[in-house]
Amino acid sequence: MRHLALRTGVRWKISIAIAAVGALVAITLSLVVHNAARVSMLDNARDTQLGRLDWAQRLYDPNKKTQALGAKINDPLLPKPLRSKANAHRRSTFVDEHHTSAPDVWAASPLPNGDVLSVHNVYRDSAGVLSDLDRALVIGSVSVVIGGCALGVLIGGQLSRRLRKAAAAAGKVAQGQTDVRVRDAIGGVVRDETDELARAVDALTDTLQERVAAERRVTADIAHELRTPVTGLLTAAELLPPGRPTELVRNRAQALRTLVEDVLEVARLDSASERAEMQEIALGEFVSRRVAVLGPEVKVRVVHESWVNTDPRRLERILGNLLGNAAKHGSAPVEVTVEGRVVRVRDHGPGFPEDLLREGPSRFRTGSSDRAGQGHGLGLTIAAGQAKVLGARLTFRNAAPEGAAVSGGSGGAIAVLWLPEHAPTNTGSYPVLPRARP
The missing domain is CATH 3.30.565.10 (Histidine kinase-like ATPase, C-terminal domain)
Incomplete structure (x- = not known):
């Protein structure tokens, strides 16, 4: 079974490759930047909450349930990790992230009397900043991919044009235009692998032409040298006495003469020296x-x-x-x-x-x-x-x-x-012929 083959140009292959690499790099960098910005913003939020917690401890009043700066004593909504660390006499922070809303940032510190002082804040600004950053990263990634495609089309188009010119020149050589050179056909100032390919094709063409010309010369020389003895053989056969052997000799001699004449005609046609008398x-x-x-x-x-x-x-x-x-x-x-x-x-x-x-x-x-x-x-x-x-x-x-x-x-x-349409008559390619007289 024949496999299905998809034919695409070098231009589009290079464009797709550059676009794919650009997209991969853009996605990777976007993820790295997004995560770095998120971690940095959360670290700043933790530091801010710790600063609020320090001020709240300085302004702590054991007679009040709600302290300054919104701090609370033994907040029932305090996350379990914070409560566990506070029971271990450690001050800590905790970030409760939500996929659909802004993150909650907590900070808690144990008090000498066994209570837990905590502050809590919802960082809505961070979600907006991350959203704007993601939007900018998407726009930048798309721009990189489009730019990569354009660059690939430009580079691939130049390479494709040079290859097409080389293929066209090679086709002309195959049709018998021996004066055509692939290196001259592709032109250009930049030197790349296409020039090496063109030089190799030109060298191959020259070598093949030399070998074909040598073979044609040998064939023509052999046929020309055989022409005279074959003619003499045919003349001598005419002098033989009548009979079946003589007839066989004459037929074979005539066939050999016809073959020699055909070979000479082929050699003349191969030399491209024949001209038509129109x-x-x-x-x-x-x-x-x-x-x-x-x-x-x-x-x-x-x-x-x-x-x-x-x-x-x-x-x-x-x-x-x-x-x-x-x-x-x-x-x-x-x-x-x-x-x-x-x-x-x-x-x-x-x-x-x-x-x-x-x-x-x-x-x-x-x-x-x-x-x-x-x-x-x-x-x-x-x-x-x-x-x-x-x-x-x-x-x-x-x-x-x-x-x-x-x-x-x-x-x-x-x-x-x-037949070609050379020299049409006054009535066109298909002239109206006069009627034959009855």
């Missing part, structure tokens, strides 16, 4: 004529005619390779549809392999499960390369969905050539 043609009429020569049994349907500016020779090469692949690895009937600037070639065979649909055509791909398992994989590679020279896009898909059972002609492979 002409304006009626696409539907052109495809109908060429398909009639390349595959007379192929059905051609022109849904919508359009004039295009393209290279007829390269377009014919693409059509020939697509039709050849459909005839060799697919099943009849093979259908060609022209709709505007789009050309579709479909057969009713087993369809393209998953590797080709996922990665595109690959040269010399073989395998029993491959649609082109008995070939060299150069036909579709050349078609894709020629489409790139034309500025077109060649895509591959299957008629049946992945994993669906193929029956009753529902399957088959579909190659779609999307």
